[in-house]
Amino acid sequence: MLYLIIFAFGLIMGSFFNVCIYRLPQGDSVVSPPSHCISCGARLRPVDMIPVISYISLKGRCRYCGEPIDKTYPTVESAVGLIYLFTFINWGFTYLAVKYMILFSGLVIIFFTDLNDQVIPDSVLTCMFIPGIVLSAVFKENLADNLLGLLSGCGVLLLIAALVPGGMGMGDVKLMAVCGWYLGLRLTCLSLLLAFVTGAAFGLLLIACGRKGMKDMIAFGPFLAAGTLISSFYGGYIINAYMSIFVL
Secondary structure, eight states: OHHHHHHHHHHHHHHHHHHHHHHGGGTOOSSSSOOBOTTTOOBOOGGGOSTTHHHHHTTTBOTTTOOBOOTHHHHHHHHHHHHHHHHHHHHOSSHHHHHHHHHHHHHHHHHHHHHHHSOOOHHHHHHHHHHHHHHHHHTTOOHHHHHHHHHHHHHHHHHHHHHSTTSSOHHHHHHHHHHHHHHHHHHHHHHHHHHHHHHHHHHHHHHHTTSSOTTOOOOOHHHHHHHHHHHHHHHHHHHHHHHHHHHO
């Protein structure tokens, strides 16, 4: 039952994150106007906004105009529900669960805003960074490691941005600074490695399929978000497995 409550809470938060994903890149308020169909403008009733269930019951179409509902909505809701559930399973009733839920919430929003609009909202980064600092200070984490994570995260990307004009956006630099504070030095380095490897592989795949050219830009934020998520959950195992190769 507790797992179900955590999952349901994630679904509800995912519904709000959908509003953020759609409105923040446009510079719109996430509070006003109330939720409405983006095709016909009809104001949505509570029965239309039950996470995932409404999408299924309406067969993926607006109740009022019949236009298809973007599949991003149930995808985000389901993803956040599962992420919150796995976070709770992994860290239980600890401040770390709250800390990582805050981090992952921001990463979900940034994943889709950067993917869809090539925007990493500063407001989302601020909402991630300030609680991260507060929690780290209150629960007496290794602040030196937090700072090293921040500096290494933004430093590597800032160096790329300086050496390769247009090769890295400042939004990516700021995002990795925030993630670095949460992860510390070792996990930050791993998340960067994962982001570069998966980003390069995906970029080569798009080029091979003719979807992108050699000079086309590809949003890097989603890969940074994915690398951070993987490092948070499995970074310790990955690093230990890697180090064991040299021990043997």
